[in-house]
Amino acid sequence: GIQVEQSPPDLILQEGANSTLRCNFSDSVNNLQWFHQNPWGQLINLFYIPSGTKQNGRLSATTVATERYSLLYISSSQTTDSGVYFCAVEPVSGNTPLVFGKGTRLSVIA
Amino acid sequence: DAGITQSPRHKVTETGTPVTLRCHQTENHRYMYWYRQDPGHGLRLIHYSYGVKDTDKGEVSDGYSVSRSKTEDFLLTLESATSSQTSVYFCAISLSGETQYFGPGTRLLVL
Numbered sequence: 001g002i003q004v005e006q007s008p009p010d011l012i013l014q015e016g017a018n019s020t021l022r023c024n025f026s027d028s029v030n031n032l033q034w035f036h037q038n039p040w041g042q043l044i045n046l047f048y049i050p051s052g053t054k055q056n057g058r059l060s061a062t063t064v065a066t067e068r069y070s071l072l073y074i075s076s077s078q079t080t081d082s083g084v085y086f087c088a089v090e091p092v093s094g095n096t097p098l099v100f101g102k103g104t105r106l107s108v109i110a
Numbered sequence: 111d112a113g114i115t116q117s118p119r120h121k122v123t124e125t126g127t128p129v130t131l132r133c134h135q136t137e138n139h140r141y142m143y144w145y146r147q148d149p150g151h152g153l154r155l156i157h158y159s160y161g162v163k164d165t166d167k168g169e170v171s172d173g174y175s176v177s178r179s180k181t182e183d184f185l186l187t188l189e190s191a192t193s194s195q196t197s198v199y200f201c202a203i204s205l206s207g208e209t210q211y212f213g214p215g216t217r218l219l220v221l
Binding site for chain 2: 033035044045048086097098102
């Protein structure tokens, strides 16, 4: 099945710093989403982005489907950005709605 | 936020007992999903539904069954719970099969 690799696995930032999270996938996809899981366990959908670029406040995401990767940018990070960021993809082939990567754990320190 | 609730939120049970988890939505979304989350594995799909009485298996469906008799409810049943099914279970919904919205999760401990 499709492989979804996220990097880095862990990231520690000082408040105010910028960061880039990466998601590589091994096959063509119909659907790519980014999620944030906060320290209390709640999962929030950040972006539905099978291709192109989207922005939402301090967060933006870019997916280059032909090269099989997506990037999540966090600018001017805040302590509330801490948590785990997941990338999830729906492969073109197969019958699986979404396959998740293992996530990037982000800690933002004041 | 999408109106999704899960019940119970926490459960402790014994090996061999049946367990049913409920996901309820007020959004009239067509698609519903059950995932489990375990350390080192991220989220893995157990079963999903693309309409009333229409369900399909995910990547970790063994030991689980589901039912969807009406749009708003999706039930996950562990027929005979095992310790390997100790996990956090998340329900998700989607209007069109694209963006998914997650419920708050259920923590299940099987002793």
